[in-house]
């Protein structure tokens with residue numbers, strides 16, 4: 683079942699077509715990679731899918747509904763969660779509060795209930811705390827729940843970002859360079875975790891990554907962007923041997 687489909691999607695900045703004719707589909711429970719050299723347009727594509735940028739043209743269908751023109755928070759509520767290339771945590775809040783804030787996007791009590799701290803409010807709060815701790819334990823962060831996010835080592839901040847994104851209960855999770863700045867051992871563990879998350883939460887994952895071993899090992903299908911256009915699409919074996927992909931990566935410090 684296809685949950686996301688884009689048609690002739692594009693974004694221009696002045697005269698630059700940062701992304702052009704971007705056409706992808708994602709099926710339920712797929713793990714798909716989006717790769718390409720620096721400046722190819724990967725983050726711009728993510729920004730359109732999540733409402734951070736309004737597309738200059740084209741269509742995005744998510745769960746059979748157009749999400750073009752919707753605000754980022756509306757798209758989050760519809761079921762697209764994401765992480766950012768540059769980590770965006772509330773650095774001066776505790777680890778658990780970072781996750782709880784994300785959960786609050788889906789709670790049912792109203793403002794009045796919140797102000798007067800009704801029974802329903804307290805029950806919801808207890809549930810959110812419990813669920814947040816459960817989520818933190820998946821990411822090996824439960825013992826650090828009281829620490830300030832800014833005091834976590836880099837790899838743990840990246841994991842906390844994924845936990846936050848999952849707390850918004852996404853059907854589709856977009857990960858923008860989840861392994862950036864991680865050492866090989868952390869990257870390997872993350873790879874396992876990403877696969878596990880997809881299975882446990884039964885979600886679709888689209889990830890941007892520069893670490894080719896991670897992409898090739900973890901993704902079932904891969905789209906390759908170059909100068910804003912998709913130049914290749916296929917499984918890892920097909921992508922590795924695609925001449926257009928090899929050419930696009932010439933001069934980059936990566937082995938594919």
Ligand SMILES: Nc1ncnc2c1ncn2[C@@H]1O[C@H](COP(=O)(O)OP(=O)(O)OP(=O)(O)O)[C@@H](O)[C@H]1O
Nearest residue numbers: 695698700718719720721722723724725726727767
């Ligand atoms: N807000 C913006 N204003 C002007 N140009 C932009 C803007 N955002 C992106 N661009 C340009 O669009 C192109 C694609 O950028 P983008 O960040 O999407 O690439 P990327 O593939 O994510 O790169 P990287 O791998 O380096 O993160 C680049 O030429 C970039 O300079």
